[in-house]
Amino acid sequence: MVKVAIIGAGVSGLACALTLEKHGIVPDVFEQLHRPGGVTPSIQTILQVIHRPAEDPLRDLAGRFGITLTPINTVRKIVMVGPNRVAAARGRLGYIFERGHSRTSLDCELYGRLSRAMVRFNAGVGYQELAGEYDRVVVATGSPFLAMAAGRYHGILRTWARGAVVEGSFDPHALIVWFDKSYANNGFAYLAPFCARKASLILEASDRREEEVEPAWRRFLEKEKLAYREEETFLREHNVGICCPRQTGNLLFVGLAAGLLDYTLGFGLYNAVVSGVVAARCIAGGSSYEAGIRDTLAKSYYTYLARLALNRMDNDDLDKMLEVVGQPWVNRLVYNTGLDVVNVLGKVLEHGQPGPLREQFRAPAT
Incomplete structure (x- = not known):
């Protein structure tokens, strides 16, 4: 054997x-x-x-x-948010x-x-x-x-993932993705729900030093007007x-x-x-x-x-x-x-x- x-x-x-x-x-x-x-x-x-x-x-x-x-x-909606544009898709995604x-x-x-x-x-x-x-x-x-x-x-690729489990009000079937060079560089951010009250919010910031990641996270939250309560947080190099x-x-x-x-x-x-x-x-x-x-x-x-x-x-x-x-x-x-x-x-x-x-x-x- x-x-x-x-x-x-x-x-x-x-x-x-x-x-x-x-x-x-x-x-x-x-x-x-x-x-x-x-x-x-x-x-x-x-x-x-x-x-x-x-x-x-x-x-x-x-x-x-x-x-x-x-x-x-199931994912029934994907919202893609750019610096000044938004696109959405619906269906069995x-x-x-x-x-x-x-x-x-x-x-x-x-x-x-x-x-x-x-x-x-x-x-x-x-x-x-x-x-x-x-x-x-x-x-x-x-x-x-x-x-x-x-x-x-x-x-x-070399990225830093800064994320948190956040509390708020969410569509449990929706995935939101943000693209913006000002905070993510060649990365992106996304929000995916556990349920209607809890979600995973993650910024994948590429080509940045570790000490630059937290300021990028704050810029992301401020620019996208996100004020969720953060529970568990993490910072990982990928x-x-x-x-x-x-x-x-x-x-x-x-x-x-x-x-x-x-x-x-x-x-x-x-x-x-x-x-x-x-x-x-x-x-x-x-x-x-x-x-x-x-x-x-x-x-x-x-x-x-x-x-x-x-x-x-x-x-x-x-x-x-x-x-x-x-x-x-x-x-x-x-x-x-x-x-x-x-x-x-x-x-x-x-x-x-x-x-x-x-x-x-x-x-x-x-």
Whole structure:
């Protein structure tokens, strides 16, 4: 029987463990924290527009990958706020998930489904010490640091996330995103609700020093006239990059540890599940993990190109973009059809990009 270790008990690590159990393999899971779900509660979303051609990303995850996820709500409205323009979309736009240590969090839901695998909490381990003891080691830490240590990390973005759980009155089905260079630089801010009375408010400020983040947060609140009561707060540095290769020797990198995310808004739940499941299936069946995540890599690459395009915009450009997106026919085309917008836009933006960048997101030939 193959002996497997998983470093990290987040979504990708737990999806991998659950899938290994289905194949009769009981992994050892190592988590450096003392419980599942991280430190500070937060909200993440899976947006339908990002994961086309899947008509419903949750049905897709359940049908093709065998993992069912329980959202706390649906996204029925997305409001995009620029320096002087606002655009909104309505419809069946996606799903809202709670992350953290509450009983309703996605982390605790997946952890509670484990039947045989044991999670060793307070167990900070490195891949080197496990690589000699296990046939396969899955790195699912949700951060790039082990990829850095292994010499496989190619940096892309460096941001500071300043956030808080806030109290107020919220539409529980609405996601609000702000774009403004004056406080977010090449980042953004967003508000996503836990419920009608509580929400997660986060500023992702890029290319700033740590001491510049709190003043940027205050400028954000003042400019957008936000006066919510802050409960739990946090400040975290996010180093975002692509791990290449994702599989080498007996190591497999999944989820955010592999750089598999939507670079436009920084969410990675869907890719975390897919990569964790594919890694487990490849371990059980002996197939290529890189080949199994080829489509996921391509989608991540295209969202990164979209992020680069946003980075090149100034505030006037952002307003012009929202003016276009707010046109009814564009809104219908983007949000209410089955058009794979990310794929189409990515192919347009790909022209003129340096070859080495594309190769980092490409699965090696088998």
